[in-house]
Amino acid sequence: MFGRGLIKGLGITLGHLFEKKITEQYPEERPVLPARFKGSFTLKVPKCIACGLCANTCPNSVIKIESEKDENNKKKLTGYKMMAERCLYCGFCVEACPTKALMWNHDYERAKFSREEVNLDLFGSYVPSPEDDQPAKSAKEDEESAQAS
Amino acid sequence: MLKTQELTLNLGPHHPSTHGVFRCVLNLDGEYITKAVNHTGYLHRGLEKLAESRTYTQFIPYNGRLDYCSGMLNELTYVTAVEKLMGITEEIPERAEYIRVIMSEVQRLANHAIYFASMALDTAGATAWFYGFRDREKCLDLIEMASGQRMMPNYMRIGGVSDDLDENWFKLLKELVDYMPSAVDEYEGILTGNEIFQARTVGVGPVSKEMALDYGITGPNARASGIDTDLRRDEPYSVYDRFKFNVPVRKNGDSFDRVMIRIDEMRESIKIIEQAMKDVPEGPIMAKVPKVLKPPVGEVYHRIENAKGHLGFHLVSDGSTKPYRNHIYSPCFVNLGIFPEMAEGLHLMDAVVALASVDIVLGEVDR
Numbered sequence: 001m002f003g004r005g006l007i008k009g010l011g012i013t014l015g016h017l018f019e020k021k022i023t024e025q026y027p028e029e030r031p032v033l034p035a036r037f038k039g040s041f042t043l044k045v046p047k048c049i050a051c052g053l054c055a056n057t058c059p060n061s062v063i064k065i066e067s068e069k070d071e072n073n074k075k076k077l078t079g080y081k082m083m084a085e086r087c088l089y090c091g092f093c094v095e096a097c098p099t100k101a102l103m104w105n106h107d108y109e110r111a112k113f114s115r116e117e118v119n120l121d122l123f124g125s126y127v128p129s130p131e132d133d134q135p136a137k138s139a140k141e142d143e144e145s146a147q148a149s
Numbered sequence: 150m151l152k153t154q155e156l157t158l159n160l161g162p163h164h165p166s167t168h169g170v171f172r173c174v175l176n177l178d179g180e181y182i183t184k185a186v187n188h189t190g191y192l193h194r195g196l197e198k199l200a201e202s203r204t205y206t207q208f209i210p211y212n213g214r215l216d217y218c219s220g221m222l223n224e225l226t227y228v229t230a231v232e233k234l235m236g237i238t239e240e241i242p243e244r245a246e247y248i249r250v251i252m253s254e255v256q257r258l259a260n261h262a263i264y265f266a267s268m269a270l271d272t273a274g275a276t277a278w279f280y281g282f283r284d285r286e287k288c289l290d291l292i293e294m295a296s297g298q299r300m301m302p303n304y305m306r307i308g309g310v311s312d313d314l315d316e317n318w319f320k321l322l323k324e325l326v327d328y329m330p331s332a333v334d335e336y337e338g339i340l341t342g343n344e345i346f347q348a349r350t351v352g353v354g355p356v357s358k359e360m361a362l363d364y365g366i367t368g369p370n371a372r373a374s375g376i377d378t379d380l381r382r383d384e385p386y387s388v389y390d391r392f393k394f395n396v397p398v399r400k401n402g403d404s405f406d407r408v409m410i411r412i413d414e415m416r417e418s419i420k421i422i423e424q425a426m427k428d429v430p431e432g433p434i435m436a437k438v439p440k441v442l443k444p445p446v447g448e449v450y451h452r453i454e455n456a457k458g459h460l461g462f463h464l465v466s467d468g469s470t471k472p473y474r475n476h477i478y479s480p481c482f483v484n485l486g487i488f489p490e491m492a493e494g495l496h497l498m499d500a501v502v503a504l505a506s507v508d509i510v511l512g513e514v515d516r
């Protein structure tokens with residue numbers, strides 16, 4: 001009979017009408033994001049050893065690091081800028097970081113009115129927090145920082 | 150007798166039915182197309198050239214920007230091509246291979262779901278559109294959990310995959326696999342079984358076997374025209390030779406068959422995931438590859454069965470850390486080539502359906 005398929009299709013939609021809604025009322029309802037979600041970046045400044053691995057591994061030269069040597073001839077971070085307008089959000093920088101200083105966070109609302117506003121100054125905007133106050137100090141990391149300097 | 154004149158009409162570049170920024174100049178006689186000329190290049194970003202200034206690893210994230218509906222598959226093609234170039238294809242850990250297969254099939258499901266959705270919308274079936282997107286979202290959620298991003302996953306690595314998957318992930322995958330067959334049944338109930346849809350697609354834009362061969366059409370579009378080809382079976386890469394699946398083939402090659410072949414393929418993909426899930430071995434997920442990759446001088450061509458056809462990478466290495474040349478053989482570009490011949494003589498309304506049924510993504514057409 002012609003129209004049978006049509007009625008069957010309508011039956012399916014009718015069935016769904018009485019089911020639980022699956023749409024999400026964003027922004028009132030916030031999505032639950034998986035742990036690996038790539039939103040924006042956080043830099044734990046005391047942990048960073050200014051080795052430059054993140055900047056080197058980046059495909060688009062997004063990261064600009066400034067550092068100076070302190071009295072022990074150890075590198076100290078003095079600036080960390082990300083030209084996030086060019087960022088691919090690939091995550092190579094986070095993967096490359098030996099001290100886990102650079103991390104992803106779940107801040108996904110990154111739409112801005114102008115290009116410049118998108119860029120991040122992770123050094124300038126760093127807010128100290130108690131748990132990342134201990135600078136990284138394992139043998140391997142010391143070695144790496146020695147190599148880099 | 151009324152005197153009529155041919156009308157030249159630009160379809161696109163900014164028209165939803167062109168699925169991106171594709172322009173087609175149509176000559177119309179009334180509402181019938183007498184001539185169609187493809188114009189591409191609106192989304193050209195020079196990815197092949199970009200690859201020459203990136204190291205081998207650094208190019209992986211750009212693959213998601215090729216065909217942005219099947220990022221995982223593009224990445225898989227690229228990394229396997231580099232592995233072949235370096236001669237380490239045999240060294241990839243088993244677990245990584247299985248994860249790669251699962252990921253590609255999940256991505257294929259997502260791709261075919263979005264294809265179904267856009268096909269529904271182009272035949273004015275807005276409800277079915279949402280059904281497709283609902284299921285695509287389920288697939289993308291899994292990809293997001295594994296890689297951190299929905300569409301540009303950057304999950305595959307030269308030598309394996311970037312992150313391991315845990316129990317919880319596999320549990321969700323099981324849920325997806327259990328759920329998906331019912332969703333595919335629904336697709337058939339709501340769209341392809343619908344008489345209106347059939348009236349719009351059956352016999353529209355037929356591509357004969359000869360024509361498909363002439364144009365070099367690959368993938369589902371070729372199978373819809375009766376060419377029995379599937380690289381997963383014919384040139385098994387990764388661990389595809391361990392799974393049992395059918396290669397659906399249809400013979401009419403019209404828009405309806407092109408839709409149905411994808412629906413059939415979704416069922417096969419589910420089968421592959423089910424088999425792969427059962428015997429994922431434990432173990433490492435990365436082979437031992439050096440930090441700085443310097444493939445030996447030489448060249449390699451590697452292709453796999455993408456969701457849209459044969460995607461191939463031709464890499465030329467001069468022994469440095471960056472490829473000397475990276476050529477991308479894109480299935481969408483080749484498949485789009487058939488559109489002018491297909492559209493000739495079609496009603497304008499049907500041409501939109503025929504174009505949608507070919508499944509193009511402009512990111513890959515223009516590269």
Ligand code: SF4
Binds near residue numbers: 058060062092093
């Ligand atoms: S996510 Fe990728 S593109 Fe962005 S800064 Fe990190 S390495 Fe560079």
Ligand code: SF4
Binds near residue numbers: 048055096098102
């Ligand atoms: S890789 Fe990590 S430790 Fe090194 S400079 Fe970048 S953020 Fe700092």
